[in-house]
Amino acid sequence: DTGVSQDPRHKITKRGQNVTFRCDPISEHNRLYWYRQTLGQGPEFLTYFQNEAQLEKSRLLSDRFSAERPKGSFSTLEIQRTEQGDSAMYLCASRAGQGFTEAFFGQGTRLTVV
């Protein structure tokens, strides 16, 4: 199965540390999204790439957050100087082509900041 994969699945870090998550989309999917989901809530959009270009960033994405998608393949999401409020599930999704094609989600990376 070549679905969307995310690594790591779980991350526990101390407040103030930096963390980096990786997302490998379905190959040939040109669009890649990051979402954040807290307990009991729906996913919230963070940022979006079309190929290697980051085309949209949510106001939720503070300066401590940065995302990259070099070469338009895998993507990384880095959080600097983590805070307890960053504890959440970070989801990655990818989709092919244009328009409202199906978005395929990874299983997420659960971040706990202690």
Next chain:
Amino acid sequence: GNSVTQMEGPVTLSEEAFLTINCTYTATGYPSLFWYVQYPGEGLQLLLKATKADDKGSNKGFEATYRKETTSFHLEKGSVQVSDSAVYFCALSLNQGGKLIFGQGTELSVKP
């Protein structure tokens, strides 16, 4: 702004009961509408979608009709099974790169 509101859960039903999960939306444009499902321990999966008014999306016995006049996209199933126990998310997407705006989710628990 653009938003999605779902009925609060958890919803607990007996097997073979009728299911309705309400979803209403607010959108500045003309959105496409989706229902995603998250089974325990799994990632979000697309359940069904509708891209224009009066369209009906259907899959696995679930249906939802895009009602522009009431800005709604309620999810229904005539006879639920234990295996339908999951969290259901209503979402919309506008023509802005295809990002999804989700409701808060509704947990469904089906008892045998």
